[in-house]
Every structure is written in C-alpha cells, then in structure tokens.
Amino acid sequence: MKQQIVVSGIGGQGVLFLTRVIAQVAVDRGIPVLTSESHGMAQRGGTVLSTLKVGNFAAPLIRTGQADVALLLFEANLAVHRALVKDDGELLINSDREGEGDRIDGSGIARKMGNAVLSNLVLLGRAVSKNALFCTEEECIAAIGKLAPAKFIEQNLQAFRIGVQSLQQ
Amino acid sequence: MNKELMMGNDAIARGLLEAGCQVAAAYPGTPSTEILQSVINRKDQAVNPLHIEWSVNEKIAFEVALAASYTGKRSVAVMKQVGLNVAADPFMRTAYLGVKGGMLTVVADDPGPHSSQNEQDTRLFCLQGRVPVLDPSSPAEAKAMIGPAYQLSEKYEMNIVLRPTTRVCHSRQSVALAEPVKLDRIAAFVPDTGRWCATPAFLPGLHRSLNAKLEQIAQEPHWQPRLLVGDESRPRVALVASGIAHANLVDLLEELGLSGTIDLYQVLMPYPLNPQFVEHLQQDYDRLLVVEETYPVIELQLAHPGACGKQTGAVPREGELTPDVLYQALAAFLGLDTPPTMAAPGRGQRPSLCPGCPHRAAFYSIKKTFPDGIFPSDIGCYTLGMNLDAVHTVHCMGACISQGAGFHQAYKQDGGRVPTVVVTIGDSTFFHAGVPALINAVLQDARIIVVILDNATAAMTGGQPVPHMGSTADGRKTKIIAIEPLVKAAGVDFIESCDPYQHDRFENLLKKADAHTRSEDGGVAVLISRHGCLMDPQVRKMQEAPAVIITEDCIGCGQCVEDFECPALSMDEENGIARVDPDRCHGCGTCIPVCPAQAIVRKEEL
Numbered sequence: 169m170k171q172q173i174v175v176s177g178i179g180g181q182g183v184l185f186l187t188r189v190i191a192q193v194a195v196d197r198g199i200p201v202l203t204s205e206s207h208g209m210a211q212r213g214g215t216v217l218s219t220l221k222v223g224n225f226a227a228p229l230i231r232t233g234q235a236d237v238a239l240l241l242f243e244a245n246l247a248v249h250r251a252l253v254k255d256d257g258e259l260l261i262n263s264d265r266e267g268e269g270d271r272i273d274g275s276g277i278a279r280k281m282g283n284a285v286l287s288n289l290v291l292l293g294r295a296v297s298k299n300a301l302f303c304t305e306e307e308c309i310a311a312i313g314k315l316a317p318a319k320f321i322e323q324n325l326q327a328f329r330i331g332v333q334s335l336q337q
Numbered sequence: 338m339n340k341e342l343m344m345g346n347d348a349i350a351r352g353l354l355e356a357g358c359q360v361a362a363a364y365p366g367t368p369s370t371e372i373l374q375s376v377i378n379r380k381d382q383a384v385n386p387l388h389i390e391w392s393v394n395e396k397i398a399f400e401v402a403l404a405a406s407y408t409g410k411r412s413v414a415v416m417k418q419v420g421l422n423v424a425a426d427p428f429m430r431t432a433y434l435g436v437k438g439g440m441l442t443v444v445a446d447d448p449g450p451h452s453s454q455n456e457q458d459t460r461l462f463c464l465q466g467r468v469p470v471l472d473p474s475s476p477a478e479a480k481a482m483i484g485p486a487y488q489l490s491e492k493y494e495m496n497i498v499l500r501p502t503t504r505v506c507h508s509r510q511s512v513a514l515a516e517p518v519k520l521d522r523i524a525a526f527v528p529d530t531g532r533w534c535a536t537p538a539f540l541p542g543l544h545r546s547l548n549a550k551l552e553q554i555a556q557e558p559h560w561q562p563r564l565l566v567g568d569e570s571r572p573r574v575a576l577v578a579s580g581i582a583h584a585n586l587v588d589l590l591e592e593l594g595l596s597g598t599i600d601l602y603q604v605l606m607p608y609p610l611n612p613q614f615v616e617h618l619q620q621d622y623d624r625l626l627v628v629e630e631t632y633p634v635i636e637l638q639l640a641h642p643g644a645c646g647k648q649t650g651a652v653p654r655e656g657e658l659t660p661d662v663l664y665q666a667l668a669a670f671l672g673l674d675t676p677p678t679m680a681a682p683g684r685g686q687r688p689s690l691c692p693g694c695p696h697r698a699a700f701y702s703i704k705k706t707f708p709d710g711i712f713p714s715d716i717g718c719y720t721l722g723m724n725l726d727a728v729h730t731v732h733c734m735g736a737c738i739s740q741g742a743g744f745h746q747a748y749k750q751d752g753g754r755v756p757t758v759v760v761t762i763g764d765s766t767f768f769h770a771g772v773p774a775l776i777n778a779v780l781q782d783a784r785i786i787v788v789i790l791d792n793a794t795a796a797m798t799g800g801q802p803v804p805h806m807g808s809t810a811d812g813r814k815t816k817i818i819a820i821e822p823l824v825k826a827a828g829v830d831f832i833e834s835c836d837p838y839q840h841d842r843f844e845n846l847l848k849k850a851d852a853h854t855r856s857e858d859g860g861v862a863v864l865i866s867r868h869g870c871l872m873d874p875q876v877r878k879m880q881e882a883p884a885v886i887i888t889e890d891c892i893g894c895g896q897c898v899e900d901f902e903c904p905a906l907s908m909d910e911e912n913g914i915a916r917v918d919p920d921r922c923h924g925c926g927t928c929i930p931v932c933p934a935q936a937i938v939r940k941e942e943l
C-alpha cells in the first residue's frame with residue numbers, strides 16, 4: 169500500500185496535529201510513514217504545508233502531480249498546492265464556498281462547537297467517510313485518543329464524528 | 338523492537354540520551370529548536386546525570402559543552418547554521434585542541450531557506466574548520482549516527498558535527514528505540530597547558546596531529562560511502578548524493594522505474610572524504626551526477642572531470658533540492674524526456690504577527706510617531722514588523738543596535754537634521770548579542786532609541802525561557818537577570834518601560850526618548866515595551882475579552898487592514914467595509930485607535 173497525502177493550511181489551524189493523527193494511524197498499523205512539516209516563521213499565520221508518504225518511501229517530500237489526496241484547511245492554498253496533487257486526486261477543502269473538490273464548512277461547524285481550530289478534524293472525518301485516506305474511522309479515533317491532550321479528547325472526537333457523518337446529512 | 342513516531346529533532350534528542358550525553362547546551366533557532374526541547378521532555382529517560390541549558394547564545398553553548406567534554410563526559414552543543422557563525426571562534430580552535438569525552442555539535446542547516454537569514458552550508462564550514470561532519474538522510478539515520486559519532490569523537494578526541502537539514506529535523510518517521518547506556522563517568526579534568534592553553538608554540542604540532550587524524554578518520558570503515566549497485570545497464574555512470582537529497586533521489590528513481598539500474602552512492606561523511614573513494618570514482622566512472630545541499634562540498638573534493646553538479650550548473654546552485662528540482666537534473670543527466678519546468682510554487686499567505694500581538698501595537702506607535710524614522714530591527718517574530726513598514730533592516734542576531742549606531746554616525750557627520758533612529762530588539766536577542774552593542778552605542782554617543790520588545794519569552798522558536806524570567810530550561814528556579822539594571826550598567830540614563838497596548842503613554846514616551854537623544858547632555862534612550870507573548874496561554878487567559886466589532890461608521894478606508902494588518906481584520910470584498918474574524922480576534926483593542934472613523938468598538942461599548 170502506498171499513499172501520498174498533502175495537508176495544507178495556515179499557521180494556527182492545526183495542520184500539524186492533523187498530520188500527526190494520520191501518521192499515527194500508519195504507525196499503529198505497522199506501515200512505514202514519513203512526514204514533513206512547516207515550522208518557524210510560517211507558523212505565524214503564513215501558509216503551511218505538511219506532506220505524508222505512507223508505504224515504502226525514503227523521503228517525505230511530494231513531487232508535483234504525485235499526491236493522491238489533499239486536505240486543505242485554507243481554501244486560498246488551492247492555488248499554491250493544487251499542483252502537488254494528481255489530476256484525478258481527491259481534494260477535500262474546508263470552505264463555505266462552492267468550487268473545485270469536495271467541500272465542507274469545517275470552520276463554521278467548529279465555530280458552532282466553540283473552537284474554530286477543530287475544523288481540522290471535521291475535514292479528516294469527511295475524508296475518512298469518503299474512503300479518501302488509507303485510514304479507517306476506528307483507527308483515527310484511536311490515534312486522536314493517543315495524541316490529543318486529555319481534556320480535549322472528547323471535543324476532538326466529536327468534531328471528527330461530525331465530519332464522518334456530514335455526507336449522510 | 339520498540340518503535341515510536343518521532344520528529345527528526347526528537348530522534349536526535351533520544352539518540353543523545355541513549356548514547357549517554359550528560360551536558361546538552363543550545364540556543365534556539367529554526368530548524369534546530371526541538372532538539373533541546375525534546376531532551377528536556379525526555380529527561381526522565383536519561384540514565385546518567387544530565388545538565389540541560391538554553392544558553393544565552395551559541396558561542397556560550399559550545400564552550401559549556403566543550404569544557405564538560407574536557408572532564409571526560411559526553412556533551413553536545415546544538416544550534417542552527419547561522420548559530421555556528423556565532424560559535425565560530427571556539428569551534429575553529431577546538432579542531433586543533435580536540436576534546437576528551439565525546440563531543441558532538443549538532444548544526445541544523447536550512448536549505449531553501451525556510452526560516453533563516455541565509456542558506457549557508459555547515460559542511461563547507463567544517464571543511465574550512467577541519468572538522469568531520471555527518472550528513473543524515475532521515476530521522477532514523479540521524480539517530481543511528483549519534484552513538485557511533487560519539488565513539489568516533491572519543492577515538493580521535495575530536496569534536497564531530499552532525500548536520501541535519503530542515504527536511505530531516507522536521508520530518509516524522511517511525512524510529513526504533515534502544516536502551517540508554519549507563520556510562521558511570523566521574524568528572525576528571527587533567528590540566529595540560531600545552532593543549533588546553535596551547536600558545537602559538539604548540540599549534541604547529543597540534544595542527545600536524547589534526548591533519549594526521551583527519552587522514553585516519555577518512556578511512557574509518559563505519560563512515561564510508563554506501564553503494565546501491567546498478568545492473569550495469571548504464572555503465573561508467575553514477576549518482577553521488579548525501580543527506581535528504583539522497584533520500585529524494587531514491588524515491589525519484591523508484592517513481593521513474595529506474596531503481597537498481599544505476600550505481601548510487603550515499604556519502605555519510607562529506608568531510609573528510611576518503612581519497613580512495615575519490616580515486617575510485619575517477620577511475621571507474623566517466624560521468625557523475627552529484628547532488629547535495631546546499632553548497633558543492635562533495636563535488637569540490639571529488640574534482641572529477643566528468644562530474645555534473647552545482648559547479649557545472651547541472652544542479653541549481655541555490656535553494657532546496659526538492660524532488661521536482663532533482664527530476665530536472667536527473668533527466669538532463671540521463672538523457673530522459675525532460676519534465677516540464679515547474680513554475681515555482683507561490684509562497685501563499687505571508688506570515689504576520691499574531692492577532693493581539695503587543696509588537697504590532699509598538700510598531701504602529703513607532704511608525705506613527707516618527708514617520709520619517711530609520712528602523713533597524715532584528716531576528717524574531719518582530720521581524721514581521723516590516724509588514725507595518727516599521728522595520729527597515731534585519732541582519733543577524735543583535736545587529737540592530739550597532740546598525741542603528743552606524744546610521745546615526747553616518748547622518749550626524751553631515752551636519753543636518755539627523756533622523757530619529759528607533760531600533761527594535763526582542764528580549765532574547767538583547768541578551769544574546771545586544772548587550773555589547775548597547776555598551777558600544779553609549780560609548781560612541783550614538784543618539785538612538787532602543788526599544789526592547791520584552792514579551793517574556795523567545796517567541797519565534799516556541800517560547801523558550803529568557804534570562805529575566807528566572808527559570809531554567811528544565812523549569813527550575815534560577816536568578817532573575819533583570820533588563821533595567823543591565824541597561825543602566827551599560828551607561829544608559831533614559832530608561833522607561835510601558836505596555837504598548839497603552840498607545841498614548843507609549844507614544845509620549847517615544848517623544849520623550851527622542852528629546853533625550855537630541856538634548857545636549859542626552860544619549861541613548863531605552864524604552865522597554867512590556868507585554869507578554871499572546872502564544873502564552875496564561876497571557877491569553879488574563880486578557881480574555883470579547884472580539885471587537887465594526888460599526889456602520891466604517892468608511893472602508895482600509896487603514897486598519899493595510900497599516901495595522903491584524904490577521905483578524907480584513908476587507909469585505911462585497912460591501913467594501915472592514916470585518917473582524919471572531920475566530921481570530923483576541924479582543925485586545927489595540928486596533929481601536931487606528932480607525933479614523935472610530936468604527937472599531939468593543940461590543941460592550943455599543
């Protein structure tokens with residue numbers, strides 16, 4: 169199994185946490201994974217990009233047109249990171265506007281839950297329910313349980329589940 | 338075997354503990370910061386006594402680790418690539434004098450660069466300094482190098498450099514854990530004046546023995562280049578790579594279906610290179626493609642007539658060797674169909690100071706008070722003050738005060754009105770390299786205003802402790818080195834402090850400071866802008882306030898967005914007026930005085 173995944177957003181949106189959750193699922197399942205992340209200056213509200221390569225790879229960076237899936241927390245990043253994704257790759261976008269890819273207003277949902285940063289897990293839930301990622305719902309729940317600070321686990325799982333169920337509604 | 342998902346920096350930290358490192362000193366800087374942070378987080382896993390410190394700067398970190406090694410213990414100094422410039426003085430001499438207990442210097446390079454003022458190559462620095470350097474290609478490999486690197490250091494009594502790059506530091510991978518070794522070492526320094534105090538009389542001998550050691554190290558079996566043999570379908574052609582460029586090349590060959598069709602060498606130790614390896618390449622290959630970040634260090638040493646690389650222009654000389662860049666170089670080298678040239682991806686959203694950041698308020702007041710001022714600044718979050726046009730120069734740690742002084746001297750000698758020079762420097766940067774510069778400015782009577790942006794932390798790198806907060810790297814209480822007495826002792830007569838959220842008072846103090854710099858018996862003026870970093874949850878909690886709102890008085894002038902650029906404010910494309918993003922607004926209220934139409938108000942004031 170091989171999958172190349174892009175997670176993109178701006179500093180402060182929880183791109184790193186989302187990346188870690190997906191990577192943790194791979195580790196728990198015993199498949200190799202490599203990630204690369206943006207740290208430093210970009211974390212101050214600038215565009216940040218994580219890449220994940222699941223399966224047998226040597227390096228974490230993704231070449232243009234090679235990503236199978238992209239999770240975009242910030243719609244405007246489409247212009248910057250679309251090129252990394254295969255033409256027929258899955259695009260999941262956090263946005264309240266119409267346009268390319270599968271869109272869900274994660275920020276709106278998360279805001280109603282009282283914490284805008286939860287949009288990251290809403291989007292993850294959506295991706296998982298569409299089988300866009302190699303991860304299953306149960307695996308993600310286990311990984312979130314491992315990585316989220318104890319007092320936020322419930323809220324995180326709730327956001328994730330809303331994402332999972334969003335297609336049925 | 339037990340495995341853990343680890344960031345490269347975390348893997349390096351764990352490797353240090355497993356190898357019995359007992360003194361770890363660092364100054365934070367992207368992409369190296371998380372190494373010491375992880376040593377702190379993992380300190381309970383250490384089986385030997387362990388001293389951890391955020392030193393005041395890299396030179397100090399290096400010297401602390403060095404002396405610990407003189408006692409026979411294993412130590413490490415950690416920094417980013419430009420930090421090595423600060424530590425260059427002791428680093429260069431250490432090559433001659435050597436060490437006792439194993440000493441590593443972990444220097445993280447930043448090809449790109451992503452978060453640095455240049456993309457210098459530590460491997461070239463090591464070539465210059467005659468220091469062996471290791472170039473890992475992944476987090477797991479970086480960790481695996483540490484134990485053997487300490488052994489190498491102790492065998493030859495040499496400082497050894499481990500040089501990860503951003504893509505190794507900030508990459509995550511499943512990494513195997515090993516048991517930390519218990520070393521039972523007792524500090525035992527043996528004076529040896531001919532060595533530890535080496536005067537010029539001793540140095541030719543030390544230099545000779547250094548060169549002899551380097552010849553032997555080049556032959557060390559563990560550190561020889563590794564070969565992935567090709568199937569002879571491309572005879573007398575090879576690829577030579579190191580670091581993350583090697584890993585990228587492996588994936589690229591796989592993607593193109595070329596794995597195992599061409600000889601691929603991974604250089605683990607770019608300096609010193611084994612002369613037999615160089616000779617072997619010269620005799621057995623007609624053409625080589627050499628890929629390495631960031632400078633042509635291996636390529637220069639190979640001096641191969643058929644080498645294609647940065648020297649020949651076959652590989653770009655600057656920037657990161659991303660898979661796309663490598664594809665171009667590889668295709669040209671092997672005569673494959675050339676892939677379409679990629680338009681360089683945009684950088685996307687530029688970073689900006691956080692909503693509610695006290696620096697923004699300070700910068701706004703500075704710019705407003707001195708529209709024609711000159712504003713040297715420095716390295717940290719506050720570099721982003723350039724978005725507000727309140728930062729005119731950013732150079733290297735601590736440079737702003739001396740640059741400010743230089744501006745003053747150059748203007749003063751012309752005799753006309755000297756522009757107001759307002760220097761902004763963060764608290765951590767001030768301690769790092771600002772103090773000597775301040776003394777110098779006072780001594781030379783440079784009439785400048787120094788605004789110390791005191792947010793009680795090293796914010797850019799994630800909130801490391803600073804000397805005036807009285808706490809050590811691992812959270813113990815220590816002495817508080819307060820800023821005011823230090824400034825006073827540097828000979829400054831005008832010292833004020835103010836919360837920049839109080840616009841009026843802050844601007845008044847700026848005017849007073851300017852008057853002081855212009856009065857006959859005046860001098861350097863220091864204004865301490867004091868407000869905690871908003872990344873600190875405690876600070877946020879203390880000033881919790883409802884988001885501001887924009888009333889219908891808004892005239893759509895855009896001043897709050899353009900001149901103040903709080904990320905919570907934007908212009909509504911549809912109706913042309915400003916709007917507040919309630920998810921991002923902290924309700925700090927510092928934008929309120931910016932609006933000429935008084936349209937930004939606190940909710941409760943409606």
Ligand code: SF4
Nearest residue numbers: 903922923925926928
């Ligand atoms: S009150 Fe104004 S300056 Fe402060 S965070 Fe909100 S929008 Fe930004």
Ligand code: SF4
Nearest residue numbers: 891892894895897932
């Ligand atoms: S500064 Fe005031 S009037 Fe101008 S756009 Fe902002 S809120 Fe509207």
